[in-house]
Every structure is written in structure tokens, then in C-alpha cells.
Amino acid sequence: MNIQKLIRPNIRKLAPYICARHNRATGIKLDANENPYGNVNRYPDPNATEVKKILAKMLDIKAEDIFVGNGSDEAIDLLMRAFCDPGEEIIVLDPTYRMYKVAAGINDLKVKSVPLTKDFQINVEKTLSSISKKTKIIFTCSPNNPTGNLLKKKDIFELCKNFKGIVAVDEAYIEFANEKSCISNSGQYPNLVVLRTLSKAWGGAGIRVGYATGSPEIIKALNKIKPPYNVSVLDQKEAVKILSSKTKIKKILRERNRVSKILKTLVPKVYKSDANFILFEIPNAKHIQEKLQSAGVIIRNTQIKNCLRVSIGKSGENDKFLRALSNLLKS
Ligand SMILES: Cc1ncc(COP(=O)(O)O)c(C=O)c1O
Structure with missing residues (x-):
């Protein structure tokens, strides 16, 4: 060629x-x-x-x-x-x-x-x-x-x-x-x-x-x-x-596993991730994303119907996201 x-x-x-x-x-x-x-x-x-x-x-x-x-x-x-x-x-x-x-x-x-x-x-x-x-x-x-x-x-x-x-x-x-x-x-x-x-x-x-x-x-x-x-x-x-230094990949992968497991208990579908973010399905995705943002947690809406994308952060940040999402789903 x-x-x-x-x-x-x-x-x-x-x-x-x-x-x-x-x-x-x-x-x-x-x-x-x-x-x-x-x-x-x-x-x-x-x-x-x-x-x-x-x-x-x-x-x-x-x-x-x-x-x-x-x-x-x-x-x-x-x-x-x-x-x-x-x-x-x-x-x-x-x-x-x-x-x-x-x-x-x-x-x-x-x-x-x-x-x-x-x-x-x-x-x-x-x-x-x-x-x-x-x-x-x-x-x-x-x-x-x-x-x-x-x-x-x-x-x-x-x-x-x-x-x-x-x-x-x-x-x-x-x-x-x-x-x-x-x-x-x-x-x-x-x-x-x-x-x-x-x-x-x-x-x-x-x-x-x-x-x-x-x-x-x-x-x-x-x-x-x-x-x-x-x-x-x-x-x-x-x-x-x-x-010249080490990446923090292992820590992120551990968190990816943990967040994914908990998310599965909260939403209808969690996609398998090979990256440092997770795609998940949730009814009223846009509304949920906006509510999360008002609660101080910024995640991404996507082009996929009723799907949001969340990046894997530090453990405490991930906990805050999961707590905010869980509270929203209860309210
Ligand atoms: C698939 C993909 N490619 C490229 C980029 C941009 O990377 P960079 O920060 O190197 O410009 C991103 C950023 O989110 C991405 O998701």
C-alpha cells in the first residue's frame, strides 16, 4: 500500500x-x-x-x-x-x-x-x-x-x-x-x-x-x-x-470492580468495562445526571438511550457518587 x-x-x-x-x-x-x-x-x-x-x-x-x-x-x-x-x-x-x-x-x-x-x-x-x-x-x-x-x-x-x-x-x-x-x-x-x-x-x-x-x-x-x-x-x-514512575492502574481496577458490583444492585444494567469508566443504564438518565450534578457529583450523559457514564475516581469520591445515586433512587 x-x-x-x-x-x-x-x-x-x-x-x-x-x-x-x-x-x-x-x-x-x-x-x-x-x-x-x-x-x-x-x-x-x-x-x-x-x-x-x-x-x-x-x-x-x-x-x-x-x-x-x-x-x-x-x-x-x-x-x-x-x-x-x-x-x-x-x-x-x-x-x-x-x-x-x-x-x-x-x-x-x-x-x-x-x-x-x-x-x-x-x-x-x-x-x-x-x-x-x-x-x-x-x-x-x-x-x-x-x-x-x-x-x-x-x-x-x-x-x-x-x-x-x-x-x-x-x-x-x-x-x-x-x-x-x-x-x-x-x-x-x-x-x-x-x-x-x-x-x-x-x-x-x-x-x-x-x-x-x-x-x-x-x-x-x-x-x-x-x-x-x-x-x-x-x-x-x-x-x-x-x-518514569508507576501508574495507579491496579488501584483504579480494584475500584472499578467495587463500583461495578454496587452499581449492579442499584440500576437495571451495568456494562462490562475495559477502561477507567463504567457505562450503566438507568431510567430517566438525563434527569438523574442533572440531579447528581446538583448534588455535587458530575458524571456524563451519553448518546446511548438511558445510559450514563461514570469515571472511576478515588474510593471516597466513588462512595459519594454511589450514595448520591442511591439516595436519588430512593426519593
Ligand atoms: C477515546 C479518547 N481518545 C482521546 C481522548 C483525548 O485524549 P487526550 O487527553 O490525549 O487529548 C479522550 C479523552 O477523553 C478519549 O476518550
């Missing part, structure tokens, strides 16, 4: 912005019109070298095959900018993360929404038959937000095999699942790109660092069009610190 051919012609031709420090970052820095005084007076490393070094080691991939961005949301936007001309199309598998549609709207792209099956898996046949000449990217999300379940890998790969465009797998929540990342399969599928983030399992949502990896040509295209200083000095520093 020729990935180069999939890249928008204007992006293929584009001469990227190259900083004078691109190849040598040490020495007297008189190239970027910075102020010589201050703590954060220097522009950040455009290549996020130290962050990539750690990620490459952790994931057993090459540093040059990684794009580091301002959250994985930036990777979602840049994929569209690299591969889709205005008026072209992406496919999303609903219900899913709503940013794909928003980013598509910003980029003037059409969105074809293909429903997931009843058990929230990919309807491969329907997805493939929805592809048109204008379809450039299919976004899959595993574990999926807001349903919380993993998608079957074989279905994702079926899309890769049968679609001549880009297949993105958003693995924002993969660390919470009992499943290996699709990163290890990117060698087999040149059109596969995997999106990951420090915002969830790593507890780094406040610094806005996400990354993408996959076929070198896709990653090269993202790195070519990203703003040169897209990840701040402070964010890069903190990202290195976070990635």
Missing part, C-alpha cells in the same frame, strides 16, 4: 518549518528571537526527544516512528489535516468518542456514522460497505468511549486489510484492559495508526501529552505538519517524569 499517495497533495509538497536547532540544540542560542533571561525563555524541543526516548524503550519501537502531540486530540486533528481534503470523508463507529466528529467538522469533512453492533463491536460488513471514494480515515476506539469495551482486534485488522485508506485505533484506555496494544501489529498493516495518551492511565491529563505510532510514513506526515513547538517545555519535562 502506498501511504504517500494517500497524503493530501498539498501536504506532500509542503516544505515544513525547520527550526535552526533541528540538528544541533547545544551552543549559544541566537537563532529564535528568544529572551535570554527567565526560566521558560527557550522554545521547547520540537522533536520531544526525551519523551520519545522513553516511549520508544517502553514500547519497543523506534523513536522516529513516534509523533508526540498536545494530547492525542492533536493527533486526531492532524490525521485529518494530513489525509483528508475538505469535502472528503471519515467513518466513525457510533457510539464513540465525540471529538472525531468535532475535528471533522472543523476540517470541513463529512462524517459517515456506522453503528456498532448490539454488543458494541464493529459491524465489519456494514463498515466496509459504507466506504466511498471519498472515505479517507476510519476511526476505531478500543476500549471504546463511552461503551468501555475492547473491540475485537481481528475486526480492526479486517478493516485494515480491506480499506485502502487509514485505520486509526484510539487506545486512550488500553492500559486498563487485559489486552495487548495494536502497536505490535503495525508492521503488518501499513495503514494502521495507533493513538495513545498520558491523560488516562498515566494521570497526566493536565499536561496535554499524547502520541501516535504506526507506519513510518503516517508518522512522518504528522511530524511534518505539526506546529513546531506543539508540546511545551514544562509538559515535556513532566511527561518524562510521569513515564
